[in-house]
């Protein structure tokens with residue numbers, strides 16, 4: 001059993017993927033070029049955005065977005081205590097200071113009730129993360145941002161095509177960032193990322209900044225962050241499958257929901273009212289997480305902890321001097337969460353094997 005089965009995904013799209021790799025070799029369109037232009041057009045259309053700017057990975061997309069919005073020394077940017085470190089490390093890299101907020105107990109996303117108490121005269125913006133494929137509480141985050149004149153970046157690396165009350169993620173903030181790391185809901189065969197926006201000024205800055213500040217006239221010093229032609233060609237083949245793959249993830253999640261209901265202290269992932277969840281990860285919670293994880297590992301069922309600590313408690317943030325009581329929810333979740341195998345090609349029999357093993361664990365441990 002695989003936690004994520006990329007081979008099954010790629011086998012389902014052969015021989016097309018192989019043909020595309022050969023075509024990119026034949027045309028030597030390795031950096032930029034027609035495939036990258038097509039990717040940007042296709043992804044902007046798919047997400048309903050006016051602009052898509054491709055970059056080398058999802059982390060660069062965040063950094064470029066922060067720089068496009070003017071984040072820099074003296075500024076503060078508010079974000080969630082529960083994410084992958086790209087979300088916060090890029091704030092620091094921009095020169096701004098990271099200000100963490102605690103998360104919602106039910107949904108793992110940044111808690112809108114905590115944001116206003118973190119706002120100072122230095123606050124410039126908010127990075128909301130649609131964690132595990134679930135939209136953050138964007139209606140409330142947006143109301144707070146509008147009231148205090150703050151910008152919003154939506155870190156959408158785990159939530160391609162998720163929606164809230166019928167509005168697709170990425171449509172709430174000033175800019176949305178995406179990762180196409182191989183295991184993401186839409187994944188390349190290497191690193192790739194992009195940002196989407198309706199703001200022409202952000203798209204223009206990002207296009208220049210990610211490509212050395214311009215080609216013939218360097219209007220500024222930038223960085224070198226480009227999507228490969230090969231990755232763009234492969235993403236263009238996979239992209240039309242994304243809505244169906246997300247639907248299959250939802251079906252598999254619903255199957256887990258029914259097979260795992262009412263077991264011990266197990267908490268199943270809740271869906272925010274009005275949300276279209278795209279289940280990048282299916283994350284359960286139990287006080288016996290470590291024992292359950294060992295039990296599953298011994299029986300060859302792969303699981304992952306996303307993530308073993310809340311961000312403020314990694315050594316990288318020792319300088320902020322945070323204590324568990326500063327982020328009680330995110331801190332508690334870190335010892336309870338467990339991500340189960342879930343991907344569009346998971347077999348029903350595999351899901352039964354996972355859930356039967358979890359049932360056996362709770363039968364033996366209650």
Ligand SMILES: *Cc1c(COP(=O)(O)O)cnc(C)c1O
Nearest residue numbers: 057058059084086157179180181
């Ligand atoms: C994967 C991920 C990123 C970073 O994407 P890369 O393409 O690996 O750089 C950023 N934020 C979140 C929440 C992610 O899950």
